[in-house]
Amino acid sequence: MRISLSDQQAQFRDDIRSFLATELPTDIAGKVRLNRGVGKEDVARWTKILNHRGWAAPGWPEEHGGTGWSLIQRHVFDVECRRAQAPVLSGFGFNMVGPAIIKYGSEAQRKRFLPRILNADLWWCQGYSEPEAGSDLAALLTTAVRSGDDYIVNGQKIWTSGAEFADWMFCLVRTDGKVQKQKGISFLLIDLTSPGITIEPLYAFNGKRLWNQVFLDDVRVPVVNRLGEENRGWTVAKSLLGDERLMVSRVAENKRMFGLIREVLGAETANGVDVETQAIRGKLAELEIRLCALEMTSLRLLSAADGGGPIGAEPSMLKLKGSELVQAMDELLFEAVGHWVLPLDVTAAADGNRAAVGPDYAEFVASGSYHHRGYTIAGGSSEVQHNIIAKQVLGL
Ligand SMILES: Cc1cc2nc3c(=O)[nH]c(=O)nc-3n(C[C@H](O)[C@H](O)[C@H](O)COP(=O)(O)OP(=O)(O)OC[C@H]3O[C@@H](n4cnc5c(N)ncnc54)[C@H](O)[C@@H]3O)c2cc1C
Numbered sequence: 001m002r003i004s005l006s007d008q009q010a011q012f013r014d015d016i017r018s019f020l021a022t023e024l025p026t027d028i029a030g031k032v033r034l035n036r037g038v039g040k041e042d043v044a045r046w047t048k049i050l051n052h053r054g055w056a057a058p059g060w061p062e063e064h065g066g067t068g069w070s071l072i073q074r075h076v077f078d079v080e081c082r083r084a085q086a087p088v089l090s091g092f093g094f095n096m097v098g099p100a101i102i103k104y105g106s107e108a109q110r111k112r113f114l115p116r117i118l119n120a121d122l123w124w125c126q127g128y129s130e131p132e133a134g135s136d137l138a139a140l141l142t143t144a145v146r147s148g149d150d151y152i153v154n155g156q157k158i159w160t161s162g163a164e165f166a167d168w169m170f171c172l173v174r175t176d177g178k179v180q181k182q183k184g185i186s187f188l189l190i191d192l193t194s195p196g197i198t199i200e201p202l203y204a205f206n207g208k209r210l211w212n213q214v215f216l217d218d219v220r221v222p223v224v225n226r227l228g229e230e231n232r233g234w235t236v237a238k239s240l241l242g243d244e245r246l247m248v249s250r251v252a253e254n255k256r257m258f259g260l261i262r263e264v265l266g267a268e269t270a271n272g273v274d275v276e277t278q279a280i281r282g283k284l285a286e287l288e289i290r291l292c293a294l295e296m297t298s299l300r301l302l303s304a305a306d307g308g309g310p311i312g313a314e315p316s317m318l319k320l321k322g323s324e325l326v327q328a329m330d331e332l333l334f335e336a337v338g339h340w341v342l343p344l345d346v347t348a349a350a351d352g353n354r355a356a357v358g359p360d361y362a363e364f365v366a367s368g369s370y371h372h373r374g375y376t377i378a379g380g381s382s383e384v385q386h387n388i389i390a391k392q393v394l395g396l
Helices: 007-023 028-033 040-053 073-084 092-104 107-118 232-236 242-246 250-272 277-306 314-337 365-376 382-392
Strands: 124-127 143-147 150-158 168-175 185-191 195-204 210-221
Touching: 007 040, 007 124, 028 040, 040 250, 073 250, 092 107, 092 124, 092 150, 092 168, 092 232, 124 210, 143 168, 150 168, 168 232, 185 210, 185 242, 195 365, 242 277, 242 314, 250 277, 250 314, 277 314, 314 365, 314 382
Parallel strands: 124 168
Antiparallel strands: 143 150, 150 210, 168 185, 195 210
């Protein structure tokens, strides 16, 4: 089997490349290359540039500001953006709540929120997980009780990434406790400046504030900020815009990491460190084979979906393999420059005075690798993906 880009697709790739070569700010690309403190301002600046070109939300329908690209084109776009070291846009806005608003929102909600997401003027976080509800998300306990034109919300969310700089949170709440648990959930859009909301930080291994706990005490949320019907929030939460679910393979990210490993090995060798050992070469070859297999599988499934084919357990397969491969890339990177890496992210050091001790590419290897541990947990853990594959593919 030979999978390659058609002439038209290759032209599309070249257009993207020249756009990135002229429009991606070099200071931002430099930070992304080293995984060094890319913040909200950088991501917002890049989002606005893409939005100006009409490319901020490739997955949205054209009438809402999307591109109308096929899945293969979107894949090519992702790969090129990563290759050029562009930052990743906010997935909460573009991949989660944006598509949900398009699909389930009222006209007023679409007008109010979509343009502000496209231009990075409104930032979101995801209030799904709770201390007693993770993989079994439908067990959530945060309640929303009707009071006139408002809901009164009480409860606690946890692992809420980015809540510290988000403006709004999309949130699952229980509106009926007497029915089957999935049937009593509603989907609310909550302004984080509302009285009664407290946000407390949770820190990751690398010292960075990766998550938060969000406490909701008698928070008034207007009923007009509910997305979809009352008690149908589970359907909203589980839905992403159609084929969006297939864009989870992390092929683009893995390709970028593989390029980084090669760069690092080359630089270390040039510095006289003997990293190009037989063992490391063998691991590099294994990673490349896994990467090729992942990309070919992903392209095959995307082509089939572009042709209107059904989607089954494929997203679980891609998520599992893609996230595991990122972690395998980290391991090799760690092995190659382990003598230089710092345990903490230097940008997160409390004294702000912790200098790197080695070459710049080693500075954030540990931090990145700790961050990536979450890839096999967030968005459905690997065990949960195995369960889905076992059930849907193997019929177990
Ligand atoms: C980096 C990161 C970012 C996150 N960001 C957010 C966010 O922004 N918003 C948000 O709401 N949540 C977020 N989460 C939370 C994430 O969704 C949960 O961690 C995840 O759903 C797992 O839930 P849990 O942590 O409660 O673990 P649990 O569900 O308690 O699972 C514990 C262990 O048991 C295993 N397990 C659970 N059920 C089964 C089963 N049926 N079969 C086999 N094994 C099972 C799991 O795989 C896991 O190993 C984030 C998590 C991470 C790691």
